[in-house]
Amino acid sequence: MPRTNRRTFLKTTTAAAVAGASALPSLSRIASGQAANRNSELGIGVIGVGGRGMGLAQGFQSLQGANVIAVADPDEKRSGDAGKKFEAASYTDLRKLLDDPNVDAVAIATCNHWHCLAAIWAMEAGKDVYVEKPLSHTQWEGRQVVNAARKYNRIVQLGTQQRSDPMQAEIKKFLHEDQALGKILYAQANRLGPRATIGKRKTPLPIPENINYDLWLGPAQDEKLFRNNFHYDWHWDWNTGSGEMGNWGVHVLDDVRNVAYQDAVSTPQRILACGGRVAWNDAGDSPNVHYAYFDTGSFPTLIALSNLRNKAAGKKGGWTTQAGRPVVGPGTGYIIACEGGYYMGQRGSGKAVDLKGKEIRKFKGGDMNALHKKNFIDAVASRDRDSLNAEIEIGHDSTGWCNLANVAFRAGGAFDGEDARSIAPESEVWNLLLEEMRGHLKPHGLTIHGRNIKMSPILHHNPKTELFEGDHSHGANHFLKRQYRKGYEVPEIG
Numbered sequence: 001m002p003r004t005n006r007r008t009f010l011k012t013t014t015a016a017a018v019a020g021a022s023a024l025p026s027l028s029r030i031a032s033g034q035a036a037n038r039n040s041e042l043g044i045g046v047i048g049v050g051g052r053g054m055g056l057a058q059g060f061q062s063l064q065g066a067n068v069i070a071v072a073d074p075d076e077k078r079s080g081d082a083g084k085k086f087e088a089a090s091y092t093d094l095r096k097l098l099d100d101p102n103v104d105a106v107a108i109a110t111c112n113h114w115h116c117l118a119a120i121w122a123m124e125a126g127k128d129v130y131v132e133k134p135l136s137h138t139q140w141e142g143r144q145v146v147n148a149a150r151k152y153n154r155i156v157q158l159g160t161q162q163r164s165d166p167m168q169a170e171i172k173k174f175l176h177e178d179q180a181l182g183k184i185l186y187a188q189a190n191r192l193g194p195r196a197t198i199g200k201r202k203t204p205l206p207i208p209e210n211i212n213y214d215l216w217l218g219p220a221q222d223e224k225l226f227r228n229n230f231h232y233d234w235h236w237d238w239n240t241g242s243g244e245m246g247n248w249g250v251h252v253l254d255d256v257r258n259v260a261y262q263d264a265v266s267t268p269q270r271i272l273a274c275g276g277r278v279a280w281n282d283a284g285d286s287p288n289v290h291y292a293y294f295d296t297g298s299f300p301t302l303i304a305l306s307n308l309r310n311k312a313a314g315k316k317g318g319w320t321t322q323a324g325r326p327v328v329g330p331g332t333g334y335i336i337a338c339e340g341g342y343y344m345g346q347r348g349s350g351k352a353v354d355l356k357g358k359e360i361r362k363f364k365g366g367d368m369n370a371l372h373k374k375n376f377i378d379a380v381a382s383r384d385r386d387s388l389n390a391e392i393e394i395g396h397d398s399t400g401w402c403n404l405a406n407v408a409f410r411a412g413g414a415f416d417g418e419d420a421r422s423i424a425p426e427s428e429v430w431n432l433l434l435e436e437m438r439g440h441l442k443p444h445g446l447t448i449h450g451r452n453i454k455m456s457p458i459l460h461h462n463p464k465t466e467l468f469e470g471d472h473s474h475g476a477n478h479f480l481k482r483q484y485r486k487g488y489e490v491p492e493i494g
């Protein structure tokens, strides 16, 4: 239940003013009595009000039982505008928002490098947490969030909203309970979605005056920026982001974990990745082409990510079949290849096709965004973490696949054609995936042997210890925890 000792709305505004809030709820709202009527509702604080944070605020505000009462963003313009729009207290420093006793729960939509520290600080302050994907910037810090959720007994949900789409249960019944397509042979997730280069300045980007840069940086290192835009393109800088793998990769791999594995596998035992930042000469360092293979001890699982135009797919889009077996899948989504056909899933829809190519079942999704937030506020009310659709340990594991694929890329070396073919001789699908990558690069005038393409050795990962083991583990383990900037260290939580 929302805490029963919540103060009245007028007391909220007073507390916010004392704490140094820069925009207070409007008098008209107080006069209309709207605020007083909402006192029994869950007080939500939104941390990070860029594109996604504004969407979350709007979504929570529209839900019965929730009320956005505070926002925080070190970009004063963004926090001020959001405060006005939602008639909420606004702060540049998230710690001020966390001091507000009327905030029951927070929604975190900062850049990725802040997710874990903000979530842990919020839990230490007694708040429940809805945190955007990817949970973590490194796997070690994600584990600390899971530990904190248990230690402080908090309700914590990851923003992987497809988990709340009611169609997922129907698809799982169809594939697993009814065995409608037989045994699973392999699964492949895809995000073949073009993006533009982020530019490469000759001189460092001046930090906009409206930004408190120390707060924006938080746990990240203070490095000069050479991209053109300050906001959003932090995704493609390892210091603050996790590349496309930690962006769309989380959604599509989380779908595979949910639908194909029914969460029976936490993280993979072996990982292999290949890719590069190709075709562009810009300030980003995460790959714009990234293909990876995951060995879970069960069926092989693959991911293909690219931000180059999918010229190879032709006009019809992103999927084809080869010898009756799907090999590519949708541009954004996943395919589960089975003995009796395949299931192809996308956000909000899916279909099953038999071996003759005949569509045998269609699935239609629901309003996952609203349902995911409602699932969170219902769990906050009931205090039942098992009722969450994306409980934080599930979110940690799904994020783990992406973090590990990023480690494999970062720990990788020059691509070796022979090595590539022989590296996973038992996995025909990995070699198929490499062929797919070749086919994707070719129309761009690129080859897999290009100097910008890297490939990892096979990395052995222990899902229990969450560490790499054996050959090449030293270099790979180095990427499992970051160097934190002083004053913004993620604490180890036992």
Ligand SMILES: NC(=O)c1ccc[n+]([C@@H]2O[C@H](COP(=O)([O-])OP(=O)(O)OC[C@H]3O[C@@H](n4cnc5c(N)ncnc54)[C@H](O)[C@@H]3O)[C@@H](O)[C@H]2O)c1
Residues within 6 Å of the ligand: 047, 048, 049, 050, 051, 052, 053, 072, 073, 074, 075, 078, 092, 093, 094, 109, 110, 111, 112, 114, 132, 133, 134, 159, 160, 161, 215, 216, 217, 218, 231, 232, 233, 246, 247
């Ligand atoms: N679930 C989804 O479908 C979905 C969709 C889009 C984005 N996201 C996630 O949401 C997050 C935000 O993405 P975005 O597109 O809005 O990026 P963005 O760059 O537009 O916004 C991030 C905001 O966080 C703010 N911020 C940075 N440090 C902060 C701090 N210490 N306290 C408060 N705010 C801080 C920035 O100033 C900025 O306004 C990302 O992690 C992204 O992966 C999820």
